[in-house]
Amino acid sequence: MASRAELKVIVIGAGPAGVRAAQALVAAGLRPVVVDEGRRDGGQIYRRQPEGFTRSYETLYGTEAARAAALHRDFDALRAQIDYLPDTLVWNVTPNTVHLASGACYRELAFDALIVCSGATDRLMPVPGWHLAGAYSLGGAQVALKSQGCAIGARTVMMGTGPLLYLVAAQYVKAGATVSAVLDTSTFGQRVRALPDLLQMPATLRKGFALLRVLREAGVPVHRGVTPLAIEGTAEHGVTSVRAKLADGRELRVECDAVALGYHLRSETQIADLAGCAFQFDPAARQWLPEIDQDGRSSAAGVYLAGDGARVRGADAAERAGRLAALAALQDLGAVANTTPDAQAETARLRGELARYTRFARGLRNAFPWPAQFAAALPDHTVVCRCEAITAGELRRVVHETGATEANRAKAFSRVGMGRCQGRFCAHAGAEVIAAEARVPLEQVGRLRGQAPVKPLTMALSASADDRAETHAAHNARCAKEYSE
């Protein structure tokens, strides 16, 4: 067996799961590589603002300030004991090798174990007009504020469902931005029915109520049981209003210049897919997820999955899942003997805590359900694929004329899912449109296969001399030159 220091373990992602995984590996005497797309650690949830920005942890992270500070502090303490590659994309995984890109610099790294903490992005259901300038994801609206001190508009409507809907709305209010309305597609009744699961985490539940109080005190109109009808505006200047049907059947129009949209989150699973992990259909969540055991082992040997990239259970669960996955990897590598009473007790404790987060996550899913029923009702002119402006009508025509009801076949004919986002923002809704049109169960539509590169790569290398401050092009050219030498 290789000595611990020689074991090559790569952690993808420097959010809550990735940081805790790296910490456990370092504690066992390893020197892991941590690859992260971000310029700074923290992931999306605990995203660090740029150097020179001055807002406090309390301002940036609210009730989660202490958690964010602890994660950043612990990661800073790890820096000398890990190989940290920020601003670096894992664009492919082949057997025991990850393929990296940073700007125009490419390299490969071999691994004995890979811990994928790839995080999540907003889960989106189209609405007519969501391709207009000024429509953003809820996560995007939050990034604008947290990382850049900006609101996405002068008058913003938050629409969709999920904890983020209320969190971002409250954060905007506290920052002094104008929230014109919060339009929630889920109902009060759904919330009540989910209570037994939500009570697994009473403190988190109380934080949710506090967000509602912020909105109420600011006089922000909050409507539940809403059906989004359209985001209205012009092709040239973007969003001007939102139309929705209220629970009582009345139609509401809200003037605004920005809309933040989202229906909870979806795991970023492309890397797990490329690493050969098996997936299973989760009928309750209506999506395909990579199979993992209770410690985060995937079906692929040496590949571990943790955090929201494996199961959306939130940041606190991600910290535990990251640690648990690292402990599993260490055990499988023979680097630690997981037989001491202390080690076994810790594993048992982490598993138990994760089980409670799993139940809480089920509560959130039921309280803020994915509105699958909207897909069938989308008008034909609704853009489903924002990348290439492909409509629901075109996707339905493909289903009828070609008989393509499998996701990858329908993608080949319609191009829905083939654009530059690679299906991140259209695949779930696209599958629902196909299933409804073909009258087949969603599971039968399958899922889009992950494709390398998982994001577009920079192909052009500019080698022109440049005496300005180093631009991206200059950096890339220099980096490519250094790499070839």
Place this chain on the structure above:
Amino acid sequence: MKARFVRVAEAGRPTFDIEIDGRVTQAAEGDTLMVSLLAVQDALRDCEFDDGRRAGFCLMGACQDCWVWTAQGERLRACTTPAAPGMSIVTRNALAGDGLWPRARN
């Protein structure tokens, strides 16, 4: 032109010049390129597949809706690229010189 983003915090940072479609404007230190652009105008680019303007969507490098081009023809993802002094950005295909994406490359 009307700005899309509203700066609500971190005021008073040092600024520097960048050029947008030939116009000189100010960016603040720590801005992403996306913020520098949308703090002075309402969109980032022309869509290649319809007649609309686009202004980005996810702000976390996942959707690729915020691609812009430099006057030199380099493609940048505006949400993850820091604004830098001297940048010259083209947000309208009609203003892009011959040979600039998307007409000659993709």
